[in-house]
Amino acid sequence: MKIQKLTEENRAKVYALLRSAFPGSEYEAGLVQKFHENGKPVHEWVCIHTNKVIAYIAFSNAYDGNDVCGLHLAPMAVAPDFQKQGVGSELLRFALRQEMIKSQPLFVLGEPGYYKRFDFEPCSLPICPFDKNNAHFLSMRNNTTTHFIVGYEPEFKTAAKPPSPQGKKRR
Ligand SMILES: CC(C)(COP(=O)(O)OP(=O)(O)OC[C@H]1O[C@@H](n2cnc3c(N)ncnc32)[C@H](O)[C@@H]1OP(=O)(O)O)[C@@H](O)C(=O)NCCC(=O)NCCS
Numbered sequence: 001m002k003i004q005k006l007t008e009e010n011r012a013k014v015y016a017l018l019r020s021a022f023p024g025s026e027y028e029a030g031l032v033q034k035f036h037e038n039g040k041p042v043h044e045w046v047c048i049h050t051n052k053v054i055a056y057i058a059f060s061n062a063y064d065g066n067d068v069c070g071l072h073l074a075p076m077a078v079a080p081d082f083q084k085q086g087v088g089s090e091l092l093r094f095a096l097r098q099e100m101i102k103s104q105p106l107f108v109l110g111e112p113g114y115y116k117r118f119d120f121e122p123c124s125l126p127i128c129p130f131d132k133n134n135a136h137f138l139s140m141r142n143n144t145t146t147h148f149i150v151g152y153e154p155e156f157k158t159a160a161k162p163p164s165p166q167g168k169k170r171r
Pocket of ligand 1: 088
């Protein structure tokens with residue numbers, strides 16, 4: 001298995017992967033496709049195994065008003081046949097070591113038990129607009145003390161439906 005930046009030729013494979021990892025949901029594939037169509041500054045990596053894209057991770061800008069205040073980790077997915085074999089952990093640990101990721105505040109809306117393994121901590125500030133009471137909102141290197149609602153790229157709202165804490169139903 002090798003980890004590499006997402007290339008244009010592998011984009012369609014990523015959309016298919018997201019549909020299979022989030023069955024019944026078009027949201028994640030639609031979100032990433034809109035990022036690409038709109039040329040958004042997204043950091044993306046994939047795991048390739050026997051020429052197939054078996055995992056994907058993306059980071060997009062987090063905003064305090066018009067200012068970038070960090071990165072949102074979303075979405076992340078592993079192909080169903082390869083889940084629970086360490087692939088997701090390897091991809092996330094790889095991404096967290098990359099230059100453009102390792103010094104920035106990071107935010108993720110997800111299952112706390114999963115993300116705490118990677119040193120994410122529960123986040124009380126800023127406020128996540130997609131989560132009640134920030135119950136599933138975590139961060140890393142975040143020193144926010146002021147009260148504001150963290151911004152997402154507009155594609156998060158214009159894709160099919162608002163995000164829910166990822167993977168919540170399975171844990
Ligand atoms: C969530 C996901 C990205 C994790 O990737 P993965 O390759 O399956 O995870 P790993 O094998 O690296 O798992 C690491 C640990 O987390 C646990 N874990 C992973 N996914 C889990 C799940 N859905 N429910 C419960 N535990 C899970 C594993 O049991 C493992 O624990 P262990 O080290 O004690 O054995 C992947 O399962 C997935 O794509 N799920 C569907 C889409 C999704 O929910 N994405 C959002 C990410 S929160």
